[in-house]
Structures are given as C-alpha cells and as structure tokens.
Amino acid sequence: MHQKLVFYTFLLISCFEIRFASTTSDAITSTQFLKDPEELVSRNGNFKLGFFRPTNSTSRYLGIWYNNKPFNGQLEVVWVANRDSPIKDLTGMLKMSDDGNLQVLDAQNKIHWSSNISYKANSSVAQLLDTGNLVLLPDVGNTSIWQSFDHPTDSFLPQSTLVFNQSMPDDVPQSWRSINDPSRGQFRIVSLPRSLPECAIMEGDNLYYRSGPWNGYVFLGSSFPRSDVANAFSVVHGQDGTMEILYELVDPSIVQRFVLTYDGSLTQKHWSDSSKNWETVWQSFGSECDIYGKCGEFTMCNPVKAPICECLKGFVPKKVDEWSRGNWTNGCVRKTPLQCEVKGDKSDKFLLLRKIKVPDYAQRILASPDNCESKCLGDCSCLAYSYYPGIGCMLLNVSLIDMQQFSTDSVDLFVRLAYSDLQGEGSKRKVIIAVIAITSAAHIYLITFAGKRSRTISRETQFHDLPLFEFAKLATATNDFSVVNKLGEGGFGSVYKGVWDDGQQIAVKRLSRASGQGLQEFMNEVELISKLQHKNLVRLFGCCVEGEEKLLVYELLPNKSLDAILFDPELRKLLDWHKRFEIIQGICRGLLYLHRDSRLRIIHRDLKPSNILLDEELNPKISDFGMARIFGIKQDQANTQRIAGTYGYMSPEYAMEGRFSEKSDVFSFGVLLLEIVSGRRNNNFHDHESLNLLAYTWKLWNDKNILSLIDPTVFKPCYERQILNCIQVGLLCVQEFPTDRPNVSTLIFMLDVDDFENLPRPKEPGFTRSKVCSTSSEPQNGQEGYSENYVSMTAISGR
Missing domain, CATH: 2.90.10 (Agglutinin, subunit A)
Known part of the structure; x- marks a missing residue:
C-alpha cells in the first residue's frame, strides 16, 4: 500500500511538472508537442501561443496573442495558423512532423495546418520569440527555415x-x-x-x-x-x-x-x-474621401465640405442628374479641350492645387523642379504634374482620380487647363507669388536682424528658443570634464561624455578659452541647429553661457562617427552594403531637409565622414553646423573671404574662389559617397602615386575596371547594379563645374533609378590632376585613421 502511494504521488508530481513545463516553455521539439489547452510563453513573457476560441464560437484555432494585454477582456490575437480550418473540439495539438514541418492536428490526425516547407531536419525546434514571431529552426544553425512573420x-x-x-x-x-x-x-x-x-x-x-x-x-x-x-x-x-x-x-x-x-x-x-x-x-x-475614387474622375473630395465631392475648376459633372442625387462615381469631364500645340499667351496653363493627395498612376521622370512643368507642357498626354522632395517630378498622363483635399501639409498639384478656363487666375497667381516673396524677404530680414541684435542684448534673449543649462550641472554630468570622459577635440575645443541624474547620456561640446575661432562657430551653431529638427540631423538639447564658458549639449550617439567604422579594418565589416546604402540615403534626406525643406535654407559647407554621426542602429545624423550658412529663398550662391572647411571635401569653386552653394555640399557628398563604396579615404589615398580617390575612381571608370573600386567586404553580385549606380552618381556629384552636378532632390531620384545606364555620363571630376592636401586634423604617415569624437570638430584651413 505504501509503495503504491509513493508511486501515485510520483506520477502526480511528474504530470504536474510536464504540465508546468508545457505552459511556460517557449519552444517545442520533435519529442515534445503542444496540446490544447496548453500554451507556450515567450522568454520575457510578451506573447503566448496556444489554442483559443473566439467569442460566440465553438471553433478552436492555434494562434499567437499578447500576454496579459487583453482588449475589452478578450485576447488580442496577432496571428492564426488554421484560420480556414478550425478544430471543433479540444483535441487539437501542435507537433513536429517526421519531415520537420510544424503541423496542427486533431484527434483523428487530420492536418488542419502545416508550415509546408521542403527543408528536412532530424530535430527541428519551434520557438516563440518576444517579438511575437514563431520561428522554426533546423537541427544545425540558428537561421530560421520558416517564420510566422513571413505569413x-x-x-x-x-x-x-x-x-x-x-x-x-x-x-x-x-x-x-x-x-x-x-x-x-x-x-x-x-x-x-x-x-x-x-x-x-x-x-x-x-x-x-x-x-x-x-x-x-x-x-x-x-x-x-x-x-x-x-x-x-x-x-x-x-x-x-x-x-x-x-x-x-x-x-x-x-x-x-x-x-x-x-x-x-x-x-x-x-x-x-x-x-x-x-x-x-x-x-x-x-472619412468617405478615403474610399478609392469616391467622387470619380477629375474631382476633388473634401471631407469637411457638404457635399464632399466637387468638380475641378474647368470641369463639369459627366452625368448631371446622378451628380445632383449624390451619385458622384461617374466624375466630371473637361469643359474646354486642351490646346496643346498652341504657343504663346494662349497656350495651356496650370491650376495650382495645394495640400492634395497625389492622383493615381503618377509617373516619376528625371527632371528638376524648374523643368518639371515644361516636361508636362511638352507632352500632349500630360494632364497634371507635381514635384515633391524624395520623389522628384511626377507626371499624370491618365484621368485624374482618387484626389483628396488634406488639411495638413501634403503635395502641390498643377492641373493642366485650357487658357480660357484660367483667365483671371494669372493675376491672382502673381499676387500670391508677390505675397510669398514679400513674406520670405521679411522672414530673412528678421533672421538677419535678430542675429545682429543678439550680440548686444542679454543671453536670456539670445537663446530664448533653446534651453539653458547651468555650468555647474554640466560639470557634474561630465565629472568635472574628466579626461576619462573626453570623446575628442578640434579647433572649437573638446567634447565630453556626460550623464544626467536620470541616466540620460549627453555629449557636451566645450569652447576652448584659447580658441580664437570658436565664438563665431558657437553662435552659428546655436542660431541654426536650434531651428532644425530632422531624424538625420544631430539633435541639440541646449547650451550654456556663463562668463567665458560656452558649451553646447547634444544627444549622445553610441556608434561614434562614420569614419570611426568605415576606415577601421575590422569595424567596417559591420557596414554591409545594405547598411551603407541606408547611410547614403539618410545623408541625402538630411541634406534635402537643409537645402529645401527646413524653415531656413542651409548650406552645411563641411560635409565629411567625421561629421556623420551614427546612432545605435547605425542610422546617420549630420552634425557640426559651425561652418553652415543661411541662404535666401532665391539665392543661388554666395562668396566668402574666409575659406573654412576640410580640403578633400571642398568643391573647386569654394576652395579656389570662395564661392559656395548647394552644389558645394553636393560635391562633398559625392566624395563621401565614393568613400563609402570603396572604404577608402580621399585624403589618405596612397595606393597610386599622385592620385587621390577621385582621380583613381575616374581612371578605373575610363579603363572599364570600376568594380575594382568596391570595398571587397561588401561586394556581392546581387548588389552589383546598385553599387555601380552609386559610383556613377558619386562621379556626377564631384564634377568640376557646379552646373554639371545634380541638386539633392535629383540626386535622391538618381540613387533609386532602376537602370544606371540611363543616367547622364559623368565628366572628369575636380581635383584629379594633383593630390589634394590634407588638413592637420587628418591622419598622417599613410595611416588610415578615424575621429574619436562623437560630435566632431570642424577643421579650418585657409587657402
């Protein structure tokens, strides 16, 4: 009797342990299966996998749901396996089949769902991850052979x-x-x-x-x-x-x-x-306006109007009776045919519509903002056009459908109309343009005036848009600016790592008292970057001005600057081609914001790898605006008597004549792009006597041996066309004359084209006939180096 009691007690404990393991484990194997109502729980308890029954239903489904996060008392299910083949009772089970597939079975061994892969493994493992992803792992290796995220x-x-x-x-x-x-x-x-x-x-x-x-x-x-x-x-x-x-x-x-x-x-x-x-x-x-084509062709849907549908100017309802009854599906038709071939004052004109959802079937073409209109006007089938940063020129050659009026900022659309339908609009448009011009001029004046006035008023007024920190607080955060916390230094001063009381890390840029060049750069950076916000620009938290102390406080980016990784023989392996291309695109987006999309129009003037900082995901952020300058709305270029920047990245017209523009930043970006592709530094290129990286690239291009330029750590045949496209774009950016270089909006489009052979053919780059001198901030003795600072300093060199 005693032995039987011990046996049954042991059996009961064993059953409890098996049950406990099946409800807390995050995986099943070929020898362990999941039976309804058992559950798997992800390692950190974020998700559960098991069988569930929807409300008012008797069917059972294998699914994944959030653990301990119900919706109105019900499971918040995110994935269902046998969604089209439910089990009618509690006999369902999830197990591994002999061929390594996951299967949902009932008591009669009927298969209600299968992962359905051809890969065969002897001892596969299925694991529920904390992301909510169910993965199937083979007996060898950690790469999943199936995952629920793919289905x-x-x-x-x-x-x-x-x-x-x-x-x-x-x-x-x-x-x-x-x-x-x-x-x-x-x-x-x-x-x-x-x-x-x-x-x-x-x-x-x-x-x-x-x-x-x-x-x-x-x-x-x-x-x-x-x-x-x-x-x-x-x-x-x-x-x-x-x-x-x-x-x-x-x-x-x-x-x-x-x-x-x-x-x-x-x-x-x-x-x-x-x-x-x-x-x-x-x-x-x-609203109803979000339903595709709610109002039909050549109409505008506006959810805040009654009725919500109206014909575009120059158009009338196609079926008046239906339209008047609130049936707008047949849309509108043009009142006056387009003239197309008629030239002069009575040629077709364009009606400007602001904050519009782009109509369906927009076609992107390679055209600048200035000639996008002429491209449409020269094509008799073109009905409208739009230009938007990040996309470029879009033409509409079919009926305009699925248009909506937005209340927030969106796209400006120019609809083509016959001259007679736009009479009177020309004078209105001139008034609008005049008002915009006057407003812009006033804005520029106020910025300039405020900048001058700030030098004579109190610091509280100077920095009213930017948080001010006490010097003592920054000293505490950096452990009294300890050498241990020093991240780097340059002509401006030094940069230190700091930690606030709440644990947030910061980078503190401290102006050296001995620096004769830093005050102007400090004020410039405060005035500019405090007004700029973009995910590809470094974020400025605030500043400190106490006595002779002047400091800037930035977000701390954990992966240093781009050159710290790109030019390191081991670390560069972290940057595969996919990540490098993402960095290229991110820098482009940041430049586009500076040149066209921000409240101010900014020329950076010192774009280089040490001024590209990388966050925890290796996403790029443009930093160091000490050399940056504000441009007027219609200003194309400016001159300076003080050449400031880094040789090797400065454009010829800036280095030699002091002229800078958007195209100066494009040149710098081109150098940077070729460095990212090759993994080599332009200013420390010692493989070929008297040649810098630009000249070497040009030589390989003409010798039809351009594949030799690519960093072997990133080259794979599947990336070849995209990398070649980037090289060609890089060469177009570093052409000697500014007019030959693309602007940034065109540049973004070029990087995304399907066929690089249709891009313009590059001309010889600037600075290819002799080796470019490097600044004192660059590594010497032929050694590739990198900047050790998180927020890098601008190297300044006279001509």
Missing part, C-alpha cells in the same frame, strides 16, 4: 517585414471575416503595380484604399502622423515589382501593432499602461 494573418508587428511579391499573393495581411471569425475576410493589403511604391487595400478584386506614393519618409496619401511613420517604417522597392516594408520601432518598450480590421480599415493600436487597454492611434479611414 501574416491580419496584423503587422514591430521588427517584421512585409514582402509583397506577385509570386506569393497570399502571404499578405488579410482581414478576419468578422469580429469573431478569423477565417479570410474580404480585405487584404497589397502593393500596387505602379512606377512609384504604393500600398493599397483591396476588397475582393476592387481597389478600396490607396496609400499614395512613398517619398522616403511616408506614404503621401495617408493622414498618418509624419514623425511616427518616419521613425517606424522603411520601404524597399525592387526592380522586379516586389516591395518590402520594414516596421521597426526605435523604442522597444512601446507596444503597438497595425491590424487590418474585418471592415477594411488599417488601424494602429497602442497599449496604454495607464488605462490598461488598447487604444486606436490612427486608422486609414477617417
């Missing part, structure tokens, strides 16, 4: 990538059939076969919602908060029509996801710790 149901989670591929049309988010039925519904997210990357929501075979084109930051047809999108998404548009959207949050503590609801709305949901519930932050459908 989404209705949700899009952080750290995942949506891949839109025509050969795999089913592997896209598709809504539930109803709020309590996870089977495939009517709505799915797709990429549109357009020349510009766009997403859409389809209802069956009908287009239901269109995102508008991607401009490098956001989809322009969306009312989504711009800052959130810019920090969360990146888009890759492949030459074969594929598109990838990477969803990555900077702050991992934020809990959010996107879900395509059963009624067709893409919704961003955010977990609130205060309310202990899920809150809707944004959704794609804010």
